[in-house]
Amino acid sequence: MRLTTWNVNSVRLRVAHLPALIEATGADVFCFQETKVVDEAFPREVFARLGYEHQAIAGQKNHHGVAILSRLPFAKHDARGWCGKDDKRHASVTLKNGIEIHNFYVPAGGDIPDPDANEKFAHKLAFLREAADWFGALKTRKAPLVLVGDLNVAPLETDVWSHKQLLDVVSHTPIEVELLGKWMASYKFVDAVRHFVPPEERLYSWWSYRAADWAKSDRGRRLDHVWVSPVLKDRLRAAQVFKPARDWKPPSDHVPVTVEIEA
DNA sequence: ATGGTGGATGCTCCA
Numbered sequence: 652m653r654l655t656t657w658n659v660n661s662v663r664l665r666v667a668h669l670p671a672l673i674e675a676t677g678a679d680v681f682c683f684q685e686t687k688v689v690d691e692a693f694p695r696e697v698f699a700r701l702g703y704e705h706q707a708i709a710g711q712k713n714h715h716g717v718a719i720l721s722r723l724p725f726a727k728h729d730a731r732g733w734c735g736k737d738d739k740r741h742a743s744v745t746l747k748n749g750i751e752i753h754n755f756y757v758p759a760g761g762d763i764p765d766p767d768a769n770e771k772f773a774h775k776l777a778f779l780r781e782a783a784d785w786f787g788a789l790k791t792r793k794a795p796l797v798l799v800g801d802l803n804v805a806p807l808e809t810d811v812w813s814h815k816q817l818l819d820v821v822s823h824t825p826i827e828v829e830l831l832g833k834w835m836a837s838y839k840f841v842d843a844v845r846h847f848v849p850p851e852e853r854l855y856s857w858w859s860y861r862a863a864d865w866a867k868s869d870r871g872r873r874l875d876h877v878w879v880s881p882v883l884k885d886r887l888r889a890a891q892v893f894k895p896a897r898d899w900k901p902p903s904d905h906v907p908v909t910v911e912i913e914a
Numbered sequence: 915a916t917g918g919t920g921g922a923t924g925c926t927c928c929a
Contacts, residue, residue, distance in 0.1 A: 660929085661921055685929085687922065713922055714929090759929055771928095803929095860919040860929090904920080904929080 652723070652914035654680045654752070656799035656875055657896075658857075658905035662686040662718065666694050668899050669701060675893050676909045679722045680746075684756035684801040686716035693718065709739040717742045717754050717800075734777050748914050750883075755782070755800035760821045772821060775803070779830035787837035796880040797912070798840060801905065803874050804831040807845070809853045810873035822872055840878035843910045847890040856892055857905045865897060877910045886913040 655678035659665045662683055665672075672678075681703065686693065690710050698706065703720040707728040710716035716739045719728070728744040740756040758778050761771030786798075804827045808814035817823040835842070848854050855871025862868045879887065889911040896906040 664921075685921090713927085761928090860921095861917075863918080901920080 652680070652748070652750070653678045653909055653911045654682065654797060654799065654877070655907045655909040656682045656684075656754070656801075656877060657907040658684040658756070658801040658875060658903060660685045660687070660903040660905065662716075663688055663692075663694060664901060665899075665903065666697050668896070669697065671899065672896070672907060673701065675896070676891070676907055678909060680752065681718075681720045682742075682752065682754035682799045683718045683720070684716075684754070685714075686710050686718050687714065688716060705744075707742045707744050709742045711739045715739045715756055717756050719744050719752060719754055721746070723748060733781055734774060740778075749795055750912070750914060751794055751796045753796070753798045753800075755798065755802060757782075757801065757803040759803050760827075762821060764819060764821050764824045764826075775821075776826065776830060779804075779827070779834055783830065783834040783837040785837075786834065789838065792839055792880065793882055794880060795883050796838065797843075797883065797910075798838075798878040799876065799908075801874055802831065802876050804828065805872040805874055806831050807850055807873070809850055810855070812853075812855070812870040812872070817872075822874060835878060839881050841881065841884045841887075843877040843879045843887055843912075844873075844890040844892065844908060846884070846887055854892060856908055858897055860904050875905055875908045877908060879910075879912070883912060887911070888913055 705721040709730040758775040760775035763769040766773035856875040858865040
């Protein structure tokens, strides 16, 4: 089974890229974030025609929005709100093959890394804490569970273009890295991409739109993640970060991240 | 220290 997570930054603008996306990833399951469209206007038929007829969509007007599009059937699907808001930042499905998938879009957190001065940053920290608590409260650590998404945190020094210069920049501050680590520990999640790419090696999944030449300046961050529960660790077969997507016209500022799991 | 771009929306907010 191949599973791809991608922050599409408007799903309607990426429809033209779907054949290339499918060719590049071979995904059986897509988990998208920032779909930016209400459910009634989601291009469901396009995905269905391409074979992704099983769909769990949680969108809203303007912002956020997540979706899971799958060739594999669902046994059930769900979505929940976090931090007492009804932002569409989460969807989950359990496939008929038994694998449970959670798709997250964590709040970006604004510009100022101080929860007292910036309520968006406070929201982000609260979201990370609540998510850790939620997975920590699950009764078993034994389910075959995959958690993906734009988690908006780059945890390792090699997940950013300059560790020193980004210590004060939202996405790489010590408090965010600590809370992301607690979330990972809450279910003993394994970082499925770093399982294949050593921590010494730089790896990014996002490059700002604001660079004149994103590839030349290469000031990236790894904000998009795939985690698996311990029982799936030995079933991991491959991981891929598909950089060429950053040059698709028009591009998302994130690229697709794919993991292959024996299923 | 600042500004740089892009998306949805509707003349601004969010990332």
